[in-house]
Amino acid sequence: xxxxxxxxxxxxxxxxxxxxxxxxxxxxxxxxxxxxxxxxxxxxxxxxxxxxxxxxxxxxxxxxxxxxxxxxxxxxxxxxxxxxxxxxxxxxxxxxxxxxxxxxxxxxxxxxxxxxxxxxxxxxxxxxxxxxxxxxxxxxxxxxxxxxxxxxxxxxxxxxxx
Amino acid sequence: xxxxxxxxxxxxxxxxxxxxxxxxxxxxxxxxxxxxxxxxxxxxxxxxxxxxxxxxxxxxxxxxxxxxxxxxxxxxxxxxxxxxxxxxxxxxxxxxxxxxxxxxxxxxxxxxxxxxxxxxxxxxxxxxxxxxxxxxxxxxxxxxxxxxxxxxxxxxxxxxxxxxxxxxxxxxxxxxxxxxxxxxxxxxxxxxxxxxxxxxxxxxxxxxxxxxxxxxxxxxxxxxxxxxxxxxxxxxxxxxxxxxxxxxxxxxxxxxxxxxxxxxxxxxxxxxxxxxxxxxxxxxxxxxxxxxxxxxxxxxxxxxxxxxxxxxxxxxxxxxxxxxxxxxxxxxxxxxxxxxxxxxxxxxxxxxxxxxxxxxx
Numbered sequence: 449x450x451x452x453x454x455x456x457x458x459x460x461x462x463x464x465x466x467x468x469x470x471x472x473x474x475x476x477x478x479x480x481x482x483x484x485x486x487x488x489x490x491x492x493x494x495x496x497x498x499x500x501x502x503x504x505x506x507x508x509x510x511x512x513x514x515x516x517x518x519x520x521x522x523x524x525x526x527x528x529x530x531x532x533x534x535x536x537x538x539x540x541x542x543x544x545x546x547x548x549x550x551x552x553x554x555x556x557x558x559x560x561x562x563x564x565x566x567x568x569x570x571x572x573x574x575x576x577x578x579x580x581x582x583x584x585x586x587x588x589x590x591x592x593x594x595x596x597x598x599x600x601x602x603x604x605x606x607x608x609x610x
Numbered sequence: 611x612x613x614x615x616x617x618x619x620x621x622x623x624x625x626x627x628x629x630x631x632x633x634x635x636x637x638x639x640x641x642x643x644x645x646x647x648x649x650x651x652x653x654x655x656x657x658x659x660x661x662x663x664x665x666x667x668x669x670x671x672x673x674x675x676x677x678x679x680x681x682x683x684x685x686x687x688x689x690x691x692x693x694x695x696x697x698x699x700x701x702x703x704x705x706x707x708x709x710x711x712x713x714x715x716x717x718x719x720x721x722x723x724x725x726x727x728x729x730x731x732x733x734x735x736x737x738x739x740x741x742x743x744x745x746x747x748x749x750x751x752x753x754x755x756x757x758x759x760x761x762x763x764x765x766x767x768x769x770x771x772x773x774x775x776x777x778x779x780x781x782x783x784x785x786x787x788x789x790x791x792x793x794x795x796x797x798x799x800x801x802x803x804x805x806x807x808x809x810x811x812x813x814x815x816x817x818x819x820x821x822x823x824x825x826x827x828x829x830x831x832x833x834x835x836x837x838x839x840x841x842x843x844x845x846x847x848x849x850x851x852x853x854x855x856x857x858x859x860x861x862x863x864x865x866x867x868x869x870x871x872x873x874x875x876x877x878x879x880x881x882x883x884x885x886x887x888x889x890x891x892x893x894x895x896x897x898x899x900x901x902x903x904x905x906x907x908x909x910x911x912x913x914x915x916x917x918x919x920x921x922x923x924x925x926x927x928x929x930x931x932x933x934x935x936x937x938x939x940x941x942x943x944x945x946x947x948x949x950x951x952x953x954x955x956x957x958x959x960x961x962x963x964x965x966x967x968x969x970x971x
Binding site: 521522523524532533534535536537538541548551552555556557558559560561562563564566577578580581584588 | 647648649652655657660780782846
């Protein structure tokens with residue numbers, strides 16, 4: 449049976465509605481059911497923050513089909529995140545900021561850290577570490593692509609910083 | 611490759627000492643802080659080289675820090691499967707870092723730094739998982755110790771940090787403080803009086819959650835529960851820990867009340883049941899792990915109710931950890947099948963209880 453709403457997917461949720469004594473039946477796929485806010489056996493159940501959280505990511509990416517969007521730094525996509533429940537690096541928090549902000553609010557009820565503050569002793573060290581890491585990534589790719597001239601230049605830059 | 615675990619300070623088991631408040635009911639208190647090093651992909655995404663660099667960087671930094679310079683460093687990925695299981699049985703490394711869910715394979719550059727009361731897991735889900743254990747009910751003491759270590763470490767190691775979100779972690783359920791404050795608590799009274807479901811439900815309303823003896827994904831065995839905070843963002847570390855302390859204090863009161871009710875209303879039935887547990891542990895020749903855990907729970911309750919004297923809480927704590935399979939294999943000096951482990955467990959428990967009875971007598 450095909451979903452009454454999208455007419456594409458198989459209907460797995462079957463609803464019987466009674467409005468003013470008139471009985472109507474609705475057959476929906478899981479995605480359309482979720483869009484209408486209908487909880488299915490798989491989506492309901494006991495309170496599970498990570499489950500809620502992943503479900504929210506899923507709903508978001510269903511609305512924004514660009515879930516192939518990737519973190520430029522580590523290459524993690526929203527789809528990877530949805531599958532594993534983990535982001536790939538600290539830069540992912542910037543790459544998927546909007547989604548994560550909403551999800552953090554759902555899971556924790558807040559997005560603002562109220563705990564211990566953190567001031568790195570030397571912000572230059574942080575910047576240098578990040579630059580170094582980016583250069584190492586580029587070097588790794590250059591070697592893979594056999595771009596040896598570029599690799600040599602990158603290696604010198606890394607040595608300089610180290 | 612094998613690693614000498616005898617070098618661990620206190621065997622990494624300082625928290626078994628039964629020295630803290632309410633040690634009969636609360637075995638241990640633990641603070642865990644999740645941290646990542648800026649500039650590296652998180653461990654699951656990082657390549658081997660990156661993970662190794664994180665470990666080396668941490669090793670260099672630890673050597674300069676008062677709280678970590680004397681730590682024993684164990685490369686978990688160089689341990690034998692039995693040693694990894696043993697570290698896990700001691701709560702020093704998680705299932706994930708021990709590689710127990712992957713076929714005999716621990717994650718590359720996974721390590722643990724062990725001091726008297728702390729353990730720092732490296733390259734687990736996050737680069738750094740700093741843990742402080744205290745014996746008995748001492749969540750706030752553990753928090754203060756963890757804060758000191760964290761400040762030392764953070765002054766030398768650039769943490770992944772976001773102005774609004776706080777400390778950044780691989781799983782957003784830990785983002786913010788990265789704090790998991792927990793107690794390992796024994797609640798047989800509430801289980802026997804069938805009050806436990808209500809209490810556990812109440813925990814969730816108070817923003818707390820519970821798990822089994824070995825944390826996430828582990829079963830509740832022997833009436834041991836790990837109770838911890840659920841959220842990590844939007845409240846300070848002290849507020850989160852305070853909330854746990856307040857709620858656990860009430861749970862302890864209810865457990866004590868349940869024990870009084872049991873003695874009052876079912877005195878001889880309980881007494882008989884607990885002495886039978888002691889009898890089985892003292893004489894059994896074949897003791898499967900789950901059965902041992904349940905019987906130990908009974909004997910622990912008997913000691914708490916003063917029905918059995920001369921059994922120290924320390925011995926009961928030790929039995930709980932040392933009667934597990936990797937510990938038994940270490941005592942026997944060879945790998946054991948499940949059947950052999952059951953025989954070795956029965957022998958070990960009998961010996962410890964007989965010794966204890968001789969000392970008391």
